[in-house]
Amino acid sequence: MIGIGLAQLIxxxxxxxxxxxxxxxxxxxxSERRRELKRRRIxxxxxxxxxxxxxxxxxxxxTVCPSCGSKNERGGLPxx
Numbered sequence: 001m002i003g004i005g006l007a008q009l010i011x012x013x014x015x016x017x018x019x020x021x022x023x024x025x026x027x028x029x030x031s032e033r034r035r036e037l038k039r040r041r042i043x044x045x046x047x048x049x050x051x052x053x054x055x056x057x058x059x060x061x062x063t064v065c066p067s068c069g070s071k072n073e074r075g076g077l078p079x080x
């Protein structure tokens with residue numbers, strides 16, 4: 001049998017807890033970053049009114065702004 005003291009048991013449980021919190025934080029950070037990059041690829045910023053709107057996946061390279069009606073070229077938002 002493995003002899004383990006109370007202090008080592010507490011340290012082991014704390015290490016497992018901190019590791020799981022760090023892993024969860026890293027996963028949420030990574031998934032939020034992927035989601036934001038995907039949003040930026042499918043969005044257009046109107047050059048006239050500044051409205052941001054989503055574009056359909058397939059279609060022409062020029063879209064019409066739903067707010068002011070001006071024509072905008074297809075392209076992603078600039079990076080932050």
